[in-house]
Amino acid sequence: MELPDLARRDLGGAVVTANDEAFAARQNLITPGPAVFDPAAFGPNGKVYDGWETRRRREPGHDTAEIRLGMPGIVRGIVIDTAFFVGNYPPEAAVDGLTVDGEWVPLVPRSGIKGDAENTFAVDQPRPITRVRLSIFPDGGVARLRVHGEAAPDPALVAALGTIDLAAVEFGGRVTGCSDGFFGSPNNLLLPGPARSMGEGWETARRRDDGHEYVEIALACEGTISVAELDTSWYLHNAPGWAALSGWTGGEWRELLPRTAIEPDARNRFVLTDAPPCTAVRMDAYPDGGMARVRLHGTPTERGHAALASRWKDAS
Incomplete structure (x- = not known):
């Protein structure tokens, strides 16, 4: 059976920070259920996407979003879902995790990802994690971030x-x-x-x-x-x-x-x-x-x- 998604909003997860969310709000990353797409939906900032989307970078750097998990847990797998992001997805991404004793450790190294796809990564990190940090290189949109694992309560x-x-x-x-x-x-x-x-x-x-x-x-x-x-x-x-x-x-x-x-x-x-x-x-x-x-x-x-x-x- 699929392990629970520890980042889901209805489990208490929250996207606590993001350096940019010019086109689409960061909280969409942890919405339960698959992303949806309305081809006719446009807002004052442009096309409306069910996901997190940053502006086009004109300077060096990359974009990040930090997610507090609904509960501490042993992370076994991560899904970076770029559903409906075709010409505006990040070509690379990485995920780090914050352990219960306050240390950031790598969960997914900087890796290539595909657009309009569920990019799945196995994770080998035995220490309980309380937060994850999604980094996208250099910018773009991600529909959902799923952090599958086993809860490890205090x-x-x-x-x-x-x-x-x-x-x-x-x-x-x-x-x-x-x-x-x-x-x-x-x-x-x-x-x-x-x-x-x-x-x-x-x-x-x-x-x-x-x-x-x-x-x-x-x-x-x-x-x-x-x-x-x-x-x-x-x-x-x-x-x-x-x-x-x-x-x-x-x-x-x-x-x-x-x-x-x-x-x-x-x-x-x-x-x-x-x-x-x-x-x-x-x-x-x-x-x-x-x-x-x-x-x-x-x-x-x-x-x-x-x-x-x-x-x-x-x-x-």
């Missing part, structure tokens, strides 16, 4: 909170497998805040056999789940009829919640008594349908806290 913060949503992407939860995502990505299940429409959840195609759908979630760390919330908000006529939960513990899947009827357009909450410590959870949805969010409220174990502390220091 272990002191997690310890102070006590009970957390172990599935939340902001703490390091991530989807590792699913049966189907025809109408909506399963990654939406772990996003912060409530879904604002049916389009912000996970929804499968209609099944025409006797099977069912599932999602597997790697928890932020090993923890004991006390309350599970299966939120079907906005899914009035297409929510699953039933759901079940299993936890990965001791090298096997163990039942946390037996197959149970759930209500449509509701935050279905279940108290899990005597749940064993788990590192992953599988949700089975019967037979198909959509769900807005999955929340797995619980407490990290001692081993879970140790894993978070190790990741915070160095993920290598």
